[in-house]
Amino acid sequence: MLQPDSHGGMGRATIEDVARQAGVSVATVDRVLNGRAAVRPQTLQLVEGAIRRLNYQPDRLAARLARGKEYRFCFVLPEGNNSFMIGLGDEVRDAASRMTQDKVNIDLRLTDVFDAEVLARTLDQIGDIYDGVAVVALDHPRVKEAINGLSERGVTVVTLVSDVPGSKRAHYVGIDNSGAGRTAATLMGRYLGDRRGKVGLIAGSLSLRDHIERQFGFEQVMMHEHPQLTVLPVREGRDDWQMVRAVAVQLLAEHPNMIGLYNVGAGTRGILEALEKSGRKKDVVYIAHELTEQSRPALVDGAIDAIINQDAGHEVRSAIRVFMAKTDKTPIFEAMEHIGIDIFVRDNLP
Amino acid sequence: MLQPDSHGGMGRATIEDVARQAGVSVATVDRVLNGRAAVRPQTLQLVEGAIRRLNYQPDRLAARLARGKEYRFCFVLPEGNNSFMIGLGDEVRDAASRMTQDKVNIDLRLTDVFDAEVLARTLDQIGDIYDGVAVVALDHPRVKEAINGLSERGVTVVTLVSDVPGSKRAHYVGIDNSGAGRTAATLMGRYLGDRRGKVGLIAGSLSLRDHIERQFGFEQVMMHEHPQLTVLPVREGRDDWQMVRAVAVQLLAEHPNMIGLYNVGAGTRGILEALEKSGRKKDVVYIAHELTEQSRPALVDGAIDAIINQDAGHEVRSAIRVFMAKTDKTPIFEAMEHIGIDIFVRDNLP
DNA sequence: CGTTTGTTGACATACGCCTATCAGGAATTG
DNA sequence: CAATTCCTGATAGGCGTATGTCAACAAACG
DSSP states (O other), X not given: OXXXXXXXXXXXXXXXHHHHHHTSOHHHHHHHHHTOSOOOHHHHHHHHHHXXXXXOOOOHHHXXXXXXXXXXXXEEEEOSOOHHHHHHHHHHHHHHHHHGGGTEEEEEEEEOTTOHHHHHHHHHHTTTSOSEEEEOOOOOHHHHHHHHHHHHTTOEEEEESSOOTTSOOSEEESOOHHHHHHHHHHHHHXXXXXXXXXXXXXXXXXXXXXXXXXXXXXXXXXXXXXXXXXXXXXXXXXXXHHHHHHHHHHHHHHOTTEEEEEEOSSOHHHHHHHHHHHTOTTTSEEEEEOOOTTHHHHHHTTSSSEEXXXXXXXXXXXXXXXXXXXXXXXXXXXXXXXXXXXXXXXXXXX | OOSOOOSSSSSOOOHHHHHHHHTSOHHHHHHHHHTOSOOOHHHHHHHHHHHHHHTOOOOHHHHHHHHTOOEEEEEEEEOSOOHHHHHHHHHHHHHHHHHGGGTEEEEEEEEOXXXXXXXXXXXXXXXXXXXXXXXXXXXXXXXXXHHHHHHHTTOEEEEESSOOTTSOOSEEESOOHHHHHHHHHHXXXXXXXXXXXXXXXXXXXXXXXXXXHHHHHHHHHHHHHOTTEEEOOOEEOTTOHHHHHHHHHHHHHHOTTEEEEEEOSSOHHHHHHHHHHHTOTTXXXXXXXXXXXXXXXXXXXXXSSEEEEOOHHHHHHHHHHHHHHHHHTOOOOHHHHOOOOEXXXXXXXX
């Protein structure tokens, strides 16, 4: 028995038990609990004492039932054909349909994330009909301002996948991107062993914070831990596979001794095509991000050597839990909301 | 808007809406929903039609409130000082205290898992006071029989960490252990690159199914993918660090050209001491299981090269969700209950 | 035709909490 | 001391469902 009843009766303590213990009325206990009206400090002590003694925790289910409140959350995601983002959208829809039974309504809006102005305006216009807004955000002053505006109007804002530090967002749901970059570097270094040569680096955009951080972490570890390898200057592929392919083709052509490639962003398809065409598929250690329908088979057949992943489903559910906790003013369970940096090789795929 | 109201009114449909739609009484709808009494096929059709048309889903919160049911679950874990199992126990206690507010009571029992008879008797005696029992089980006929007995008495049984296939357990909560072994082999092979030599293999006990499966997966991949490496015959360490140390010391002494070591079970501390003493810490690629207070610092300082992990907290919470789903007869969300094979290097630690 | 059986409706109570209202007492003010 | 403000108690009604009781009615039976 882990949780003995510390009050007299059977089962859990109710608000009435607390009232009885404290020698006050239920109404007063309610006033204390929900800050409904002024309560004399003296009686406040009484009530708080009783709550502690009985280890009273309001029944969340009954509370939500009584409140009859519908939760409204919104996810603002990038439009476009980036597979990871499409998958993220699917997870949002999935969670949405699964959570209607819990009185939560979730809207999904797609917008151009590369354009700070468009994104910021979207956030500005979102209004206060939502209790929470999750956004894959560009780290830009205009966007930060929009996030702060929402927060100040009482909306819980959560940054998703890419953070906007310094903003008033309530929470960041996503991986430690600098750690992800370091992880990629460690794998790259270990996989290449004693081999000497160059390592290519491709990012989506240098204005996306997550990509910058990954690049930073990667270069840091490569420099300190694997000096036998030279990291080439980063190239931008704008998360578009055709552009990424062009960049990869060029890299391969310019550097015959490039033996490693780390793609910080999306567009894996372009790299795979470039590697295939160059005939150096097996010679180049290629590390990519995000497990998608494109990358998965490539990992299995060895074209990709490792994938660094973040679990989109977990992220969406975590964001929702954070929203609910914030609107209910209940604490969030940090350990459960940590988003891990997943490493996938061909053998531990889900 | 992802979920438009398909019925007329605002908000979600209630049981009364269904009754009205079907032209029957609430009582009849309830009879259909909860199989409380016989209902004429004709009216059954009416009700089911209305339910579908309104997309009615009973409010789980209200239902649980009304039923007033307390859930009782039990976790049967191995006793002893295996850090992973201790951590698992902590997670159970943690979840237990966090879930009292949801009317779930969780008991924790420790037993000797290496002894099938003791474990089986524990399960036999557990009685029907529980709605669900999670057990880290030995794969043994006597244990299988005990599990089946519980299941037949209406208790939801979940195997945790190590499965008992062929038993009537409702669910297995744990990783794919053969995949874990393959993953270890792939990392071992990639880390060692072109180096030739021997790879040691230490297991806890060859009667623990998870260990056998890991060993199997490991040897399979090593043989096919990395023929330049020779896997030494497996040694048993019984998950006890002192015994494991003795085994590791012996392995190191007998095989000067052992360049890799995979520890399938617990007792990492023993291996670290043996490696340290031999002075070959940096030469031997060591892959271990489970991130614990012992293994974590060793991973950071490079004594361990990679850790294959299963998230104990996730497993406990998953088992609880499975229990609740089974006792409420609601479907379980597979994707959420999948336990992944985590790979940790020094850079992606949580 | 009376009686049994099967099916349904109407209602009441409960679950634990929220929200609101009203009255009465205590404490404060003028 | 009267008038006001502050604090508290009592109570009612509701959230959506579960569960049980009782009466009403029909069909099927002997």
